Amino acid sequence: xxxxxxxxxxxxxxxxxxxxxxxxxxxxxxxxxxxxxxxxxxxxxxxxxxxxxxxxxxxxxxxxxxxxxxxxxxxxxxxxxxxxxxxxxxxxxxxxxxxxxxxxxxxxxxxxxxxxxxxxxxxxxxxxxxxxxxxxxxxxxxxxxxxxxxxxxxxxxxxxxxxxxxxxxxxxxxxxxxxxxxxxxxxxxxxxxxxxxxxxxxxxxxxxxxxxxxxxxxxxxxxxxxxxxxxxxxxxxxxxxxxxxxxxxxxxxxxxxxxxxxxxx
Numbered sequence: 001x002x003x004x005x006x007x008x009x010x011x012x013x014x015x016x017x018x019x020x021x022x023x024x025x026x027x028x029x030x031x032x033x034x035x036x037x038x039x040x041x042x043x044x045x046x047x048x049x050x051x052x053x054x055x056x057x058x059x060x061x062x063x064x065x066x067x068x069x070x071x072x073x074x075x076x077x078x079x080x081x082x083x084x085x086x087x088x089x090x091x092x093x094x095x096x097x098x099x100x101x102x103x104x105x106x107x108x109x110x111x112x113x114x115x116x117x118x119x120x121x122x123x124x125x126x127x128x129x130x131x132x133x134x135x136x137x138x139x140x141x142x143x144x145x146x147x148x149x150x151x152x153x154x155x156x157x158x159x160x161x162x163x164x165x166x167x168x169x170x171x172x173x174x175x176x177x178x179x180x181x182x183x184x185x186x187x188x189x190x191x192x193x194x195x196x197x198x199x200x201x202x203x204x205x206x207x208x209x210x211x212x213x214x215x216x217x218x219x220x221x222x223x224x225x226x227x228x229x230x231x232x233x234x235x236x237x238x239x240x241x242x243x244x245x246x247x248x249x250x251x252x253x254x255x256x257x258x259x260x261x262x263x264x265x
Contacts, residue, residue, distance in 0.1 A: 021103075024103055024106075028220040029220075029240065031085065033166070033167045033221060033222065034053060034221055034222070034223070034239065034241060035219065036056075036218065036220065036221065037106060038054070038056060038105075039105040039106060039108075039109035040056060040058055040107065040108070041108075041109060041198070041199075042058055043107060043108060043163070043218050044062050044108075044133075045062060045066075045078060045135055045163050045164070045165065045166050046063075046066030046078075046162060046163060047060070047061055047163050048060045048064070048152075048155060048161070048162050049163065050160070052245075053247065054245070062163075065149070066140075066143070075143055076136060076139040077135055077139045077143060078133065078134075078135065080168075081131065081132050082131055083131060085127065100113055100123055103125070106219070107220075108216065108218045108219075110197070110198055110215065111195040111196060111198060111213075112196050114194060114195060114196060116193075120176055120177075121179045122176070122177035123175075123176060124174065124177070125173070126172065126175075127171070127172055127173075128171040128172070129169075130168065130169050131167075131168045131170055132165065132166070132167060133165065134164060134165035137234065140234070141233065144226075144231050145232050153231055157226065157228045157231050159225060161238075161247075162223070162224055163221045163222070163224075164223065164224035164237060165222040165239075166222070167218070167219050167220040168217065169216065169218075170214075171213070171214050172217065173206065173212045174210070174211045174212075174213070175210055176209075186205060186208065186209060186210075186211060187208075191205070191211055201213060201215045202215045203215075222237055222238065223249070224237045235251065235252060236249040236251060236252065237250060237252060
């Protein structure tokens with residue numbers, strides 16, 4: 001069963017001590033994931049990545065090296081389980097547009113607010129349902145040796161990183177308020193006045209004041225690297241960052257929950 005919670009309430013105005021960006025990133029980190037710090041249109045479990053946490057680039061989307069199907073049959077690589085996120089209710093005062101656009105764009109980009117629409121002062125965001133998606137470890141090993149291309153296998157053996165597990169938001173609802181705190185009535189034309197959607201984002205009007213986005217949004221991730229001598233085995237996983245802001249790769253032995261590698265100590 002999905003869980004409904006208030007993720008953030010964004011108020012356009014003066015700054016407070018803790019920025020909305022920091023609050024958001026700390027929330028994702030508290031769930032055991034590295035928060036995405038920039039938009040990545042083709043991001044997802046199985047994507048090959050390079051760079052630093054704040055300068056990630058996609059080497060190849062998941063379908064290149066970890067396809068969901070091969071020769072008409074499922075590879076069984078992908079697993080997904082519903083998760084219960086802790087309920088949070090936050091109200092933050094932020095500068096016009098920047099932090100709201102960051103939250104909408106980081107990870108899977110959804111939309112960008114238009115600066116030309118000046119009536120919007122508050123954006124309330126609700127989440128309905130979140131999932132943990134990960135690569136099945138047994139299927140991963142079988143795929144590396146029986147179906148993966150030589151180019152992909154070589155990339156992994158040379159120390160290439162890929163997303164092993166990710167935190168995914170499955171549905172988000174939005175309400176819009178003016179400077180007096182009143183709800184702004186919306187319809188399709190009004191939404192197009194307020195924001196520009198990214199390509200292929202699915203959205204709908206729920207009622208006179210609520211818009212829903214049903215396109216999944218990846219918000220946090222774990223990176224993995226394989227054993228260079230045995231590429232079917234995952235050797236290192238990074239689920240957080242060092243104090244210097246670099247990926248903190250740890251040996252898989254430090255992870256106590258084999259199925260999904262969902263906890264570490």
